[in-house]
Amino acid sequence: MKTKLCFVYGIITILFLNLFISSSFASPIEPDISAEAAILIEIDSGEILYEKNANAPMYPASTTKIMTALLALEHLNLEDKITVPEDMGPADGSAMYLLPGEVFTVRELLDGLLVKSANDAAVLLARTISGDIQSFATLMNQRAKDIGCANTSFANPNGLHDPSHTISAHDMALIAREAMKNATFRELVSQVNVTLNETPQTPEKRYFRNTNRFLWSTSKIIYNNEYIPIKYEVVDGIKTGYTGEAGNCLVSSGKKNDIRVISVVFKASGYDVYRDSRLLLDYGFDNFEKKTLIKKDTVLGSQPINYSSQGSLEYGTKENFVVPYLKSSLPVYNTKIMLNDLKLPISKGDIVGKLVISNDKSTNELTLFALNNVESIFNFNFIKQIFTYNSSSILKYLGYSLSSLFVLFIGFRYYVYCKRKKRLKRKSYRKLY
Known part of the structure; x- marks a missing residue:
């Protein structure tokens, strides 16, 4: 008997929850418009x-x-x-x-x-x-x-x-x-x-x-x-x-x-x-x-760039994309990123492609902009970076090593010069006495 009652109560509970959920997320009643x-x-x-x-x-x-x-x-x-x-x-x-x-x-x-x-x-x-x-x-x-x-x-x-x-x-x-x-x-x-x-x-x-x-x-x-x-x-x-x-x-x-x-x-x-x-x-x-789907100046993606000192390009938009949506649902959109044929160098703020946002009712296009500078490794700035604070550890140590070797070389040459000078001085002393 108790088993049957539990089963009945369970069915009633499920029906109640379904009713609650369906009523909470039901589509609004559209207006009755008399116009043609x-x-x-x-x-x-x-x-x-x-x-x-x-x-x-x-x-x-x-x-x-x-x-x-x-x-x-x-x-x-x-x-x-x-x-x-x-x-x-x-x-x-x-x-x-x-x-x-x-x-x-x-x-x-x-x-x-x-x-x-x-x-x-x-x-x-x-x-x-x-x-x-x-x-x-x-x-x-x-x-x-x-x-x-x-x-x-x-x-x-x-x-x-x-x-x-x-x-x-x-x-x-x-x-x-x-x-x-x-x-x-x-x-x-x-x-x-x-x-x-x-x-x-x-x-x-x-x-x-x-x-x-x-x-x-x-x-x-x-x-x-x-x-x-x-x-x-x-x-x-x-x-x-x-x-x-x-x-x-x-x-x-x-x-x-x-x-x-x-x-x-x-x-x-x-x-x-x-x-x-x-x-x-x-x-x-x-x-x-209204809901903001895309925020301006936010990184939307990253594209690897061969032979660049930065390694990749980050891109985003300069405007928010705000859409209306039913309060009882969340907006569903399809997005497609279409990048241009990218060539180095790329400066921050350059147009690099477009973002197509669409659903079954509308299609919108947003311009994509570079959010960072991207430079070729074959340029003076990259070589200069070897000796800067922002360089990678390997490049930085390489710079320090070259500098150290140069200092040691100068020190060794000075040591040889001093030894030679001292030896010549001894020879001159023997001749006098």
Whole structure:
């Protein structure tokens, strides 16, 4: 009877432990996103934390202006002045209502572009950079390719509907990540309000409030079965978008608990774009943390070098490699070291290869640098080392031995000289007496 009871208790204990272990390390529940396409990435590594139809071509609407602003910051100076041309014409949709002859700085046009989401500002910046819209669209597509986008086809600088103007959520996240590296861009997209001064053509000030309600709105959304304000303190940008064909679109950036993420939501309905975006942001904040896999200036490996006085090369990186990972698991990555064709001499700090770090979601490359000097044995410095404190024992003793033999030789010669001198002196004494 006791044996049976022990067996039953053992089974119950095992089941309890299995339940405890599985619940402790269970994967988090992914957010229920209503939008047609969405993605969440960690900004430093580009690691994908969540995705839904992330590579499907979508209409981006005014989130297109992220790329327009990035190119303006890369090709123009903020204080450059631009005059509105006579053939500018009226703009469709949201606009600054630019009038021919008005003069604005690039900074003012970027305020209108990213805060007001002005379509005419996008056109004026595009024409200033490339001369015409088609040439600017070519520039946009080339820059997107440079960033790593694979499903992008820009046709205009503002996102007004064009059947050929499409981009995937993943590509938009890559572009947003690139733009957020620019300090001026980060400042521009975080502004709640901007004011532009009067011009001779427009005698009133222009007041704009950011179209991104995450930054200011007290309107309510249903979130986790509660009514809460749209405004979310952790969000610091970046861009909204809407057309009838694209639906509501939103690219958001936020930081909490030392982790910064970017979310992209395409084709949502109404305020659901904010609900979906917050679900993504909080999913990242609540379930992920960061771990340093590679520390800068740490020896990652040693490579024997033939005919070198040091014997081997030590190498490492000049930057930390930090990755996000689920709190309930540890990150698993594959690493591959690829050294260059190494030739002597090698100086500390020289680039000697690369480290490829990959998993099933991303691939990253880090440059490897020499952490020590490596010199050929066939050089003056190596011979000089024979007589230095840092030489190996054998070489040091060899140096001491040679020095000792030299001293003994000089001493012996002096001894012979003295004996000979004494003998000559005795001969001279005998002759005198």
